[in-house]
Amino acid sequence: MRRHFVAGAVPLAAALLTGCASLDGNGGMSAVQEAAKTHLGAIVKVARSDDDFRRIDQRVAELLSQPLSADAAVQIALLNNRGLQASFHELGIAEAETVQASRLPNPGFSIARMKRGDEREIERGLSFDLGHLIALPLNRRVQGHRLAAVQRSVAMEMLALAAESRKAFYAAVAAEQTAAYMRDVRTTADAGAELARRMARAGNWTKLQQAREHGFFSEAVLNLARAEAARVSTRERLTRLLGLWGTQTGFSLPERLPDLPRQPQERPDIEQAAMASRLDVQGARQTLEAMASNLGLSRVTRFINVLELGAMRNSSNEAPRQTGYEISVEIPLFDWGDARVAKAEAVYMQSVQRAAQTAIEARSEVRQAYQGYRAAYDIARHYRDDIVPTARRISDENLLRYNGMFIGVFELLADARSQIVSVNASIEALRDFWVAQADLDMAIVGKPSLSGSGQSAAMAPVAGAAGGPAH
Template sequence: MRIDRRRFSFLIAGMTVLLLSGCATFSTDGGMQKVADLTQARTGQPVQGTNDMSEQDRTDQLVRALLAEPLNADNAVRIALLNNRGLQASLTELGIAEADLVQAGRLRNPGVSFGRMHNSSGVVEIERSIMFDLAGLLTMPIRTRIEQGRFDQAQLQAASTAIALATETRRAYFSAIAARQNADFMARAQLAAEAGAELAQRMQKVGNWNRIDSAREQLFYADASTALARSRHEEAVARERLIRLLGLWQADTTLQLPDRLPDLPAQPHGSGQMEQQAMTQRLDIQIARRASESTARSLGLTRATRFVNVLEAGYRNKSKTGEPRNNGYEISLELPVFDWGTARTHRAEAIYMQSLHHTADIAIRARSEVREAYSAYRTAYDVSRHYRDEVVPLRKKVSEEVLLRYNGMLASVFDLLSDARLQIDAVNTAIKAQRDFWIAETDLQAAVNGGTIASNDAIASDATASPPAQRNH
């Protein structure tokens, strides 16, 4: 088929203008602003991507300033979101998703062909053609919408990873304080046990105590020394886990942690509308919904291209020695003779139904997890308050009475030391109950706002895999 060269030039120019106007470009922030907003709304702290050394230097200065002061839970989360290298590595997935989005808004490069033939009589025949991906141009809007959905999903996933890190950091922060508090208390208990063992030896030497009671005090002192060593190790483990989550290197490991856990709030949170809030706030539900929407769009594209899988159009001319040049166009179309696209369509429909069931399953699990997390939170609050208001005061009162009886020579030294053992157990249990409450409160907020709580060991380990480049402290 032949058309006028000028008319075809206008057609090519129109296609070029349409192509250039539809080209997608990269955003200025790489999609990080939405991730930062989602993270700050759920954790109180923003997340920030580090893409060059100047940004890393500013981050280092801010981290050093925060570490120069006594560390609280909010600042610990802020440092982790800024400085954890495992999180920074996961944020690069945004760049991959945005690159796919930009690529979806661009056509394949045109193909150019050139052919030259000549015969023995000296006649030369030349063919030239340029082909454009017409099917890609027609499906560009829907492909762009699909990749836009995947980019949105990547942003939600990045925010979910950041929120999981924030949750793990708060849990590690409270665990580190509790471990330190317990180790300090065990150190005092070990000193008391040492004094009791020395007193028992002296009383045995003067004949005021028998060997079995003296041996009991020596054994108590040995057990207290063992418990102190274990508590020191638990303190080191909890502290190092917090350091890993904060992404700190060797020179930054001086943490100024409080001496004791925060006090319990006056009243616990009510259950309220937590389940409904989780349905709108949890990022895992939003990710599943976006995945279903993206799959639905993909299904629509599969149906649209079921019969027309390859469609190309282009300009072509042909010249021959001694004859005028022939101009025209060429259309290349794949005919559905053997493959009618039913397999692709059936596969897309199955994947879509799979995503729907997956989304429903996540929603059911979310409501259950919120109820479970609130039960753990309320139980931990009641238990910790019970130890604070009932068990520890009663144990203290008993100790005071035993001491009065000892001073009045109505109780023996053995009774006094035996009561000290019981007091140590009560205080240790109270510290653990208070720690469990703050961890349960963190888990409840994660269940409502962030999604399923998962171990973040991979992120924590990435933070210490290799030393940061060009860091001078």
Template sequence: MRSVRSRLARASAVAALSATLGACASISADRGMTPVVSRVSLDLGKDTAKIVTPADAAAVRSRVARLLGAPLTADAAVQIALLNNRGLQAEYNALGVSEAEYVEASLPPSPTVSIERVTYRGELDVERRLVADLLSLLTLPRRAKIAETEFRAAQYKTIQATFRTAANARRAYYRAVAARETAAFLETARASAAASAELTKKLGETGATTKLNQARSGALYAEVATELAEARLEASKEREALTRELGLWGRDLDYRLPSRLPGFPRLKAQSDVEATALRRRVDLIGDRLELDALAQSYGLTEQTRAISMLEVTGIANHSKSAEGDKANPKGFEVAVQIPIFDFGKARSVKAQEAYMGAVNRLLEKAVNVRSEAREAYATYRGRYDIARAFQTRVLPLRKIITDESQLQYNGMLVDAFELLTNARENVASNVAAIRAKRDFFIADVDFQAALIGGGGAEEASPEPKLASAASASSASPQ
């Protein structure tokens, strides 16, 4: 009967060990990138890849070169950033670290083997110990589940970083093109102002115009020239900002930008921006997963809070006396730390407060996401109306004013002062129209980021994170 019970016990132990080992995770071939690649393709229509081997680097380099072979578009800029931005590659490396931590957490604890040999006056005493952390082994499935949830949260955080890189690249592209268009317009305006100033100077030399008109014409030229210098500096800065987002250097720096912003796209209609943002925002999904991991960890703390150490030690002794007598006692030792002074209440309260703090931060973020979606859509519609007003009303009227002023000046119905004033106002209106169109395209990017994640510069700054499940689970013995 005893032998039957022994065999049953061994069979149960083997089955438990097999189940534990079968639950162990393994490192994936793509280091956890599959959900990232799929979500980027679905929401952005673009490709992204982790560069691991020289072959990967060569493939990325070849594709970037093809994209740079033509004048850069906004979509091409985003694609280059997703493949070539090294900061984004660092985010993918961090995801690989998260997967490795998940795999480590799913492995059974390693046992400790110790051998002790003592000789005294011809007597030999050898003791062998095999120590295993039984509590860690018993809680392994729960801890592995927590680690898996944290890894899934890390995947969504990586998707968020990818969306942010794409949004930043698109914003930088529109700013660079708008700055280039502004500089080109001011170049033309300066040439016109220079011709006008030269003509006014010659008329002044013949006495056909006053010295005041000469000074006004010269001042207009000087002002436009100063604005052009400022615009050129801005264009250089915005181009460098775009270059950094694209991760370009060396021979790739001579990429070509279009001379002007693209035409207006079809206006997007969104019926329920709040629900869409709550459903699709990847940063919110990642925070929810972190909260799930924290909840699982809190449950683990509750189950083990009264036990802080549980070890099982297998003992095998070998003794030999001077007379040659041998002894081979065997047995086991169980060590449990008795919570005399602390029954785990402090750890339980700590875990509970950490969890509720994370819940409140998640609820706060949900409120903010709703507000951000509404604000982004209102800004998008407002910027569209402003930019279209410049294109359809302000600039056509400015052209009429300029043409009529020139006709009246030629007919000597108005003086040069009014003509120069109209010219100065026309320059200001055209520059404002370019900037309004740029702001509309940036508002479009911000609106999409508010729906799916990616955020703006303000969202990329460090913010309080949810309390990690790892820190809460540290309250319980591992």
């Protein structure tokens, strides 16, 4: 009987096993958690177990136990939005792939038994992939760049969710404030219409005058319906972003928007700040570095596709012992790897152009966001300091005239109608400012969603809005 035995490169593999990478236990979340703390002053957690979900639900319940604030809304979204949680698990996938790429390949073991007549041969082999070993440092670097890119992508998704949640909060509060005001307008219009009916029955008013008062009442009813529809839609959008359901959807909102700051932000260096801190620009740089590493990897391995090393020892029952080693390498007879290298170079140049375009767009977006912020501030301040105070002074003067019996009740009601457009526009202007503030904050750290102001109730033209009597 003859035996054939092939031994693998076990000593080499054993010496390198101590350098194998391992999972950090945090699922690659450290960079995202640091971004949340730095840019938002908030915390993020990935839910992996029932205990994690219970802790998140408990924290969400605490935040919902009182009227919601913009910061509380952002924190709830970061903890409770299931789409963001799914992205957090993408980090775990990328980390696992990085660790896998950093580990040595497993050795291969083979055994064969052959029989020919009375002769038997048993062959055992242990082999090790030297090609993988040679490419290991470059593979580790490429996967490390990919993990960093995924971390930045998830961090940017987190920041975008925070910005959208903040904008949705301001839109929902503005819609609540508008709906409350329109309910007051409807009550006033109802009183005016009832008084007009009585005056008409007494013969003190014409049908035309009564029809005008009824028209104002009908418009007030329509505007209230639109305001209620906007209130529901903005609240539901906020609910979706926060990941709320069931009894959680009964959260309460403040009665009015925050006041306008006394002064706007002055940011002459905003482009430089954005270039230094925007995650999409940093991510483009990381992708570019990964492509450069990938290009180097393609050149190194263009001829080393299958390279194995093993030690050999043969013994049989009829032949003397044989010792030696075996190396196999692919012969580049038909494929010299030039197409693979050309592809890597094209992908690299593609990444260069995309990185440049990302930087150009980032500069433009942050300028647009800042200009929109300043314009929104100026408009809201004009309503606060000029238009609304002027309308209030006119109302006070008309009230004095009414008390002195110089004008009647319907002239007073006509003046109240003229204020409706101003008040609603001032609410929308203040909402637009806070939305622009959220866009600006996002533009400095990531790609903003410059979609304009939040959803508002469409206002029908108000009869007598010019300020004159409605008769």
